Amino acid sequence: MGKFLKIAFFFFIGILLIWWSLHQIPPQEWDKFKIALAHSKFWIIIPVFFILGLSHLLRALRWRLIMEPLGYKPSIANTYLAVLIGYLANLAVPRLGEVLKCTLLSKYENVPAEKIVGTIVAERAFDVLSLGIVFLLALCFQFNVIQTGWHQLQKTQTGAPQNESYLFTYIIIGILLLAFLVAFLFRKKLTHATAKIKHIFLGIWEGIISATKLKKHNLFFAYSFGIWFLYLFATYIGLYGTEGTASSMSTALSCLAYASIGMILTPGGIGAYAFFMAKVLELNGIEYTLGLANGTLQWFSQFIIVLVLGGLSLVILPFINKPAK
Numbered sequence: 001m002g003k004f005l006k007i008a009f010f011f012f013i014g015i016l017l018i019w020w021s022l023h024q025i026p027p028q029e030w031d032k033f034k035i036a037l038a039h040s041k042f043w044i045i046i047p048v049f050f051i052l053g054l055s056h057l058l059r060a061l062r063w064r065l066i067m068e069p070l071g072y073k074p075s076i077a078n079t080y081l082a083v084l085i086g087y088l089a090n091l092a093v094p095r096l097g098e099v100l101k102c103t104l105l106s107k108y109e110n111v112p113a114e115k116i117v118g119t120i121v122a123e124r125a126f127d128v129l130s131l132g133i134v135f136l137l138a139l140c141f142q143f144n145v146i147q148t149g150w151h152q153l154q155k156t157q158t159g160a161p162q163n164e165s166y167l168f169t170y171i172i173i174g175i176l177l178l179a180f181l182v183a184f185l186f187r188k189k190l191t192h193a194t195a196k197i198k199h200i201f202l203g204i205w206e207g208i209i210s211a212t213k214l215k216k217h218n219l220f221f222a223y224s225f226g227i228w229f230l231y232l233f234a235t236y237i238g239l240y241g242t243e244g245t246a247s248s249m250s251t252a253l254s255c256l257a258y259a260s261i262g263m264i265l266t267p268g269g270i271g272a273y274a275f276f277m278a279k280v281l282e283l284n285g286i287e288y289t290l291g292l293a294n295g296t297l298q299w300f301s302q303f304i305i306v307l308v309l310g311g312l313s314l315v316i317l318p319f320i321n322k323p324a325k
Contacts, residue, residue: 036242036293044241045301048234052305055230056083062223065216066119074109077320081313088310091268091303108321130228131260138257141250145283232256238298244286245294251284273299
């Protein structure tokens, strides 16, 4: 029930951001927003499809690289398809895809899921660092835009964090009390379960440590650079998808920085992605209405790409792993 409420909460935030984004459009600008979407260059989805498809392939190759120190080298096909299915699952439930792709790879490649979950933790830690670098680069090229955008982002959080922190504290206290009660009532049965839990955590830790034992550091950094460069390139091309939003690579860099936060905040970036794109473009002198139309188109493009590639992967993965008769 708690997990369902958490998912519902993030979807509610996404819907709220969609409402808020549209609410920012002045009544007299609605026709312009509709026309901008109606005359969008939907063919732009085709090059973005291949660019993001390639970035997902590089992510799969990088993941295999982190698994090598553990002694596992799954096939490129299975790893790539598992990554795509993971993205598909994340559209519905945040972070479900990370667990699902480990489970799938464990099933078809006979590798311990708990160990490769650790590699995901290591990979995500590096992605956070990479996003930080993107922000630093954007700060160098568009200092005023990033600074103003950050102040606006802070203003949108008035009051909520404090209330949420109190609620979070009460929940933690309740969980701890419940945990102590369960531990006392089932202390004998928990002994065996503790050993299993310890084994799982040791596997996760081993997976995390594997990132420090890479034999091909240069290749790892090349894959990482390629992933984020392709993200930037896709964003830059996407800016040409609507009239009046074509812009520079530095603008695309700022859009990528804030849009990435939007992808983290809500499932699949629903609502948040387009809103942050619109605000960044507005700070770059592009009308909010046009920016929102472009952000909506770019989000829709990524949604369709994940839906198509992830859906195909669901069919292909079990097919190519059929046991020989």
